[in-house]
Amino acid sequence: MAVHIMTALAYVKEKISSEQLANTVNTNPVVVRRILGALNRAGLVCAERGKVGGFSLARASKDISLLDIYRAILAKQKLVNLHDNPQNRACAVSCKVRGVLSTHLKQAQSAYERELKKVALADIEKSM
Amino acid sequence: MAVHIMTALAYVKEKISSEQLANTVNTNPVVVRRILGALNRAGLVCAERGKVGGFSLARASKDISLLDIYRAILAKQKLVNLHDNPQNRACAVSCKVRGVLSTHLKQAQSAYERELKKVALADIEKSM
DNA sequence: CAAAATAGTAACCAATGTGGTTACATTAAT
């Protein structure tokens, strides 16, 4: 939904309300504003309050990547997580698996993020 | 948890019960058996019933990758999903974003899976 | 053949996360 919203902002190049954005996503304005809140905190959009308020991109769509949007929304979530059951101190596997697996998952996560970084919002906008 | 279990199976090279596996993961045997069920259906482990039953790897740990385990457990889930709200036919963005974004997400997903494929269970086992 | 120990699975619960909704406070233009 965040990418959908950002694409809409890039596509219509003017200020637009959460009401109108909700219309393209087919959901509730509050849901849209929640997402826009995260995008705003990440510095990707500008929000203006009051009558004739609305949202717009904070910078050119060629300078915004899918990774920027991904991070704004899923800031501290990982794609795949380790289980968090307590260790069994008597078991070498139990004590060490998490650490080892963690490094491999980070590798994969980085590869995923590198791909997202390659795609600019402008690329998506062009396909509309 | 699945990787933890598979590592344990690789580490002790003999048949082992869900009770013992639950002990290293620090959870319930039923939870372990649920995961082992998926791993079994994916052909990664062998299960034996009855007294002296238990589980063992179906093939050498060097021939099992993290991707195999990932697919066994998260078979049809994607790392990141498209929203599934209905389209707004009157809006070009609403109609086209999903398709465009989908191809980029598949690229990233593939990159993630390529990294998982590089890691063999044997690599993890060696670090124990 | 009976007992014991194991896998397989259904059913339920608690906790969590997500999206939708209502309601209201805050802000700014008119």
Next chain:
DNA sequence: ATTAATGTAACCACATTGGTTACTATTTTG
């Protein structure tokens, strides 16, 4: 002062997940 917008809290419905209990099916062993 009115109007129209953002910002957010509160609540609900729903799905997912891991844990738990309880049971059946299977296999070995005394």
